[in-house]
Amino acid sequence: MPKEDCKYWDKCYQRNPAHLSKYNHPEKPAEKKEDCAEDRKVAPKRCASSQSEDTEKDTPSKSEDKDEPNASNSSADVENEEEAKGSFESETAELHKEAMSNISGKNYMEILEKRIRLSVQKEYDNLCESNEFIRHKFLVEMPPDFYEFWKFVGSLKTDPAKPKDAGLEHLDKVFQLQLVGPFEFLAGRFHGAKLGEPGDYLRHWRFYYDPPEFQTIFVRRGTGIHYGYWRDVPQDKENLLIARNDSAKGCAFQFVAGNAFDAFLYYLEHDFVATPFSAGQLTGVKKAVPKYLSDNSLELAQLDRLQRERNKRVVAKTFHRAGIVVPFERKTQLGYRPLAVSDSELKKMLAMLERKDLDGGAAKQAVLAKLQPVANAATIAVDESDFGSALELGIDMFSSGHKELHMLASSLLVPAYSMLSRPQFIAIAKAHMEQRRREVNLSMFEVLK
Known part of the structure; x- marks a missing residue:
């Protein structure tokens, strides 16, 4: 052949x-x-x-x-x-x-790395073309009042040459109020910005005591005072409460509004001190809020109703005072069981980490020895479908502020959020505890400079 x-x-x-x-x-x-x-x-x-x-x-x-x-x-x-x-x-x-x-060794690796960078950049640029960027980078979706408030901010702009971020600059300059996080995306600040790691976006304006359920949207410039949406479930995007925290004073959160407009008015009343130069603009913007709502026929959810509804679902208090919400069957008592110790007993255990008469390592071991039985009981509760117990203890460990307890907190939060089908909160908690900072300027743009 x-x-x-x-x-x-x-x-x-x-x-x-x-x-x-x-x-x-x-x-x-x-x-x-x-x-x-x-x-x-x-x-x-x-x-x-x-x-x-x-x-x-x-x-x-x-x-x-x-x-x-x-x-x-x-x-x-x-x-x-x-x-x-x-x-x-x-x-x-x-x-x-x-x-x-032509395709081997160093030259090959350079070509491969370049192609990967171009691919990642292309994906990033495509995300910047829609609000999908927020869900992809921050792992949550924003409620309708968020976008309406952005339109309102646009009506306050004073510089026609800067149609996107002039409203932000105006609020910052006049009222010392920074609109951050997802608002910065709407302002175009992420467009063309240096690419960061996934964790950088999750830590963007995340203050020291912010749990995964909280997302910052307002900050009083140069302070730890900040406001944000509170989500008990990552997928929630309607009727969200807005909470306030001052990281300089501790982990306590306070629910102050049922929408971004009311949160803005609360800020002007409680956290902004007017000067003779800003008094006139303060009066004007306070009148502008109800006028905008009326002109656009907007009826937004109010704090009282939303908080009453949420209180019915809260199964336990926590150190941050906002409580936790998990599915709970009251007849069978399935979903949550109290911790093996009371809040006061738990705080006494944690106080040992602050004792100056004990070596740091010895204090940590002593506290962990006391906490381990409590953690074991919460882990057993997860195995028996009482997921709220591990969530409560994990959040309390995080809210205590002691980095020595991060590993223990993570061992409780990961299974709890996993069994509750809240994987977004796992990613947020891990990213935060990897680089947890007490600073007040927590913009990822500063980190990536």
Whole structure:
């Protein structure tokens, strides 16, 4: 059976002996072989047989051809074929080596890294084209009042040359109020910004005592006073409460509003001190809020109703005073059981970490020894579907502010959030505890400079 012509002809770079024994690699296809190739498309068997017949007709039989010269010629042909084969293999090896040198070693890694960066950048740029960026980077979705408040802020802008962020600058300059986090995305500040790691976005404006359920949207410039949406479930995007915390004073959170507009008014009443220069603008913006709501026929959820509804679902108080919400069957008491110790007993245990008469390592070991039975009981509660117990203890460990307890807190929060189908909170808690800072300027843009 004669060898077929390789479809790559003399440009083929394969050195596999099996390939070379099966295919010819001439510089140029012969006419007869081209015809045969055409015939093979129609009837390959016939083409092969016709070639065999032609060969038999042109080649003398063994009985007719016994002359030495012919035998000598056959031997020479074999030697020439072997020499040509060796030359071809050598040339093919050189071509293959040259081709591979362009995609190997350091050069290859540089090309790969560049392509990965371009791919990541392209994905980032595409995300920036829609509000999907917020869900993708912050792992939550924003409620309707968030977007309405942004429109209101736009109506306050004073610089026509900056249509996106002029409202933010106005509130900051006049009222020392920074709109941060997802508001900065709407202002275009993430567009073209230096790319960060996933954790950088989750830590963006996340203050020291902020639990995963809290997301900052307002900050009083240069202080630990901040406001944000409180979500008991990551997927919630309607009727969210807004809480306030001052990280300089501790972990306590206070629910102050049922929407962004009321939170803004609360800030102006309680956290902003007007000067003679800003008194007129303060009066004007206070009137602008109800006017905007009336002009746009907006009826937003109020704090009293939302808080009453939430209080019915709270199963336990916590150190941060906001409590926790988990599914709870009151008839069977399934979903939550009290901790093995009271809040006051737990606080006494944790106070040992602050004792100056004990070595830091010794104090930590003493506290962990006392906490371990409590943690074990909460872990058993998770196995018996009382997920709220581990969540309560984990949140209390986090809210205590002691970084020595991060590992213990994580061992409780991860299974609790997992069984409650709140994986977004696991990612947020882990990212926060990896780089937990007591600073007041917690913008990721400062970190990535």
